[in-house]
Amino acid sequence: MPDIPACPVCGMENTYPDGDNFVCADCAHEWPQSGSAAGADDGAVVRDSNGNVLSAGDSVVVIKDLKVKGSSINLKQGTVIKGIRLVDGDPEHIEGNSDRIKGLVLKTCFLRKG
Secondary structure: OOOOOOOOOOOOOOEEEEOOEEEEOOOOOEEEOOOOHHHHHHOOOOEOOOOOEOOOOOOEEEOOOEEOOOOOOEEOOOOEEEEEEEOOOOOOEEEEEOOOOOOEEEEHHHEEEO
16 A cells, blocks of 8 residues: 555555545545645636636726725726736735736635626
8 A cells, every 4th residue: 555645734644545535544634636735726717706717917807996905095996907917826816906006916706807
């Protein structure tokens, strides 16, 4: 059984395959058999509020007035954010700049592809 890895959480070798996952009998941690945690993040798909897939460089439109933390300026509904960047490992946030505010991090649930 040298092909079954030790548990990444507790380090014990008392692990076994269960369907598509490995399971640690000592701490009950489960992890996928194929790929690593880094490989799982690469497959994350970033979607807007309507379910459209977003990619780096897209333009998005704000669907609701948003308060910007650390600023007295609000983002109004209909504001266009051009040339977005995807946040590594986080499919619920994007980075971008508006005409008035630079360095925004926005939740995708308040955006639609424009």
